[in-house]
Each structure stands twice: as C-alpha cells, then as structure tokens.
Amino acid sequence: xxxxxxxxxxxxxxxxxxxxxxxxxxxxxxxxxxxxxxxxxxxxxxxxxxxxxxxxxxxxxxxxxxxxxxxxxxxxxxxxxxxxxxxxxxxxxxxxxxxxxxxxxxxxxxxxxxxxxxxxxxxxxxxxxxxxxxxxxxxxxxxxxxxxxxxxxxxxxxxxxxxxxxxxxxxxxxxxxxxxxxxxxxxxxxxxxxxxxxxxxxxxxxxxxxxxxxxxxxxxxxxxxxxxx
Numbered sequence: 733x734x735x736x737x738x739x740x741x742x743x744x745x746x747x748x749x750x751x752x753x754x755x756x757x758x759x760x761x762x763x764x765x766x767x768x769x770x771x772x773x774x775x776x777x778x779x780x781x782x783x784x785x786x787x788x789x790x791x792x793x794x795x796x797x798x799x800x801x802x803x804x805x806x807x808x809x810x811x812x813x814x815x816x817x818x819x820x821x822x823x824x825x826x827x828x829x830x831x832x833x834x835x836x837x838x839x840x841x842x843x844x845x846x847x848x849x850x851x852x853x854x855x856x857x858x859x860x861x862x863x864x865x866x867x868x869x870x871x872x873x874x875x876x877x878x879x880x881x882x883x884x885x886x887x888x889x890x891x892x893x894x895x896x897x898x899x900x901x902x903x904x905x906x907x908x909x910x911x912x913x914x915x916x917x918x919x920x921x922x923x924x925x926x927x928x929x930x931x932x933x934x935x936x937x938x939x940x941x942x943x944x945x946x947x948x949x950x951x952x953x954x955x956x957x958x959x960x961x
Contacts, residue, residue, distance in 0.1 A: 784814075784815065785811065785814075785815040785818035785820040785821070786820055788807060788810065788811045788814075788815065788820070789811065789820040789823060789824055791807050792804050792807045792808055792811070792824050792827065793827065795807060796827065796831060801831060801835075804827075804828070804831070805828070808824045808825070808828055811824055812824075819854060819857075822848050822851075822852045822854065822857050823857075825844050825847065825848045826844075826845075826848060826857075826860070826861065826864070828844055829841045829844040829845045829848070829861075829864065829868075830864075832844060833868060833871075838868055838871060838872050839872075841868050842865060842868055842869065842872070845861045845862075845864055845865040845868065846861075846865060848861040849861040849862050849865060855888075856889075856890075858885075859885065859887060859888065859890045860890075862881060862882070862884075862885055863882070863890065863893060863894060863897055865881055866878040866879075866881040866882045866897055866901070867897060867900075869881060870897075870900065870901045870904060875901045875902075875904055875905045878897075878901045879898065879901055879902075882894050882897055882898050882901070883898075890926075891921060892917075892918040892919075892920075892921035892922060892926075892927045893918070893926065893927055895914045895915075895917045895918035895921070896914065896915065896918040896927055896932060898914045899911040899912075899913075899914030899915040899918065899935070902914060903935075903939075908939055908942055911935075911939060912936065912939040912940070915932055915935050915936045915939070916936060918932055919932045919933070919936060
C-alpha cells in the first residue's frame with residue numbers, strides 16, 4: 733500500500749510539474765522546429781541563388797562567345813543587381829576586363845580590375861585581379877605603376893607568377909639584368925606553381941644570350957662578402 737501511494741504521489745507530482753512547465757516545453761519544441769525550418773529555408777535559398785547566379789554567368793560567357801558584348805554587359809548588370817554577393821559577379825567582372833583589353837579599352841579594364849581587387853572577399857581572386865591589373869598598366873606604358881601594383885601585396889602562392897610579371901615589366905623598361913633575376917626566381921618555383929616553365933626557359937635563354945644582361949647580374953662568387961669561403 734505504501735509503495736502504491738508512493739507511485740501515485742510521484743505521478744501527481746509529475747502532472748503538477750507538467751502543468752507548470754508544459755507551456756515552456758511546447759514553446760521550446762515549437763521554437764526548435766521553427767529554427768530547423770528556417771535553416772532549411774535558408775540553405776535552400778542559398779542553393780537556389782547559387783544556381784541562378786551560375787546560370788546567369790553561363791549566359792554571359794555564351795554571349796561573349798557569340799561576340800555579343802552588349803548582351804554580356806546587360807547580363808552582367810543584372811547579375812550585379814540581383815546577385816551582388818555571389819562570387820560569380822567577381823568572375824564576370826574579370827571576364828569583362830578581359831573583353832575590355834581585347835577591345836583596347838585599357839582604362840576601362842583598369843577600373844574593373846581595381847574594383848575586383850579592392851572589393852572581392854576572395855583573397856586569391858584579389859591576387860589574380862592585381863596581377864592582371866599590373867599587366868594592363870604595363871600595356872598602357874606605365875611600368876612604374878605596374879611594379880607598384882605588383883609590389884603592394886604579398887603574392888603568397890602566386891609569387892612565381894608575380895615574379896614573371898615583374899620580369900616582363902623590367903624587360904620592357906630596359907632593365908635586362910633585373911628581368912633575368914626575376915625570371916630565374918620564378919623558374920625556381922615553376923615546379924609546384926602555376927607558371928609555364930618552358931616559356932620562362934625561353935625568356936631566360938634569350939637574356940643569357942645577351943652579354944649586357946648577364947654582365948649586370950653578379951655571380952655567386954662575386955656576391956659573397958670579402959673573406960667568405
């Protein structure tokens with residue numbers, strides 16, 4: 733009997749606790765369900781936006797393949813308006829800069845590349861934009877600006893590519909010794925980095941055939957301090 737009463741008392745206590753806290757339990761469950769539904773909606777939206785932005789970017793490339801720059805410009809503006817946070821927008825701007833270069837609109841290309849370089853959240857993409865900007869500046873006949881652009885950031889994994897670009901700019905300035913030094917440095921990283929080793933070898937060989945370039949580059953022995961062995 734005592735055991736029976738004990739169980740009954742426990743049940744009554746449980747019912748009392750549920751009456752007191754049941755509303756909060758139900759509210760917590762409902763809130764959790766809302767959070768889960770909200771998260772699923774957000775993920776679905778992110779996926780949908782990514783697909784739509786990717787499709788728009790594909791349309792831009794198709795328009796450019798057809799030579800329809802007007803259509804590509806319109807689609808890029810739509811991409812910027814509707815999907816401003818999408819990484820596809822930065823990619824579209826890089827493509828627009830390339831088209832501007834091909835059309836000899838170098839000033840426009842510079843403005844686009846600076847916008848990507850300064851505005852993108854992707855550090856690697858910013859380096860790509862910086863590298864291309866330097867090459868456009870060199871094409872504009874502004875080698876000092878190009879060198880300043882290349883030297884203003886840590887190139888990281890892009891270091892060999894920056895060194896090759898720096899060599900190209902120095903060669904255009906007539907600094908063959910400086911160009912040879914940069915090409916050699918880039919060649920050392922060509923095994924693991926995205927530079928064309930064969931192209932670098934050709935550039936280095938051409939400069940090595942130029943006695944003025946070789947003479948200006950100190951040899952290993954000449955570079956040692958006095959008394960060094």
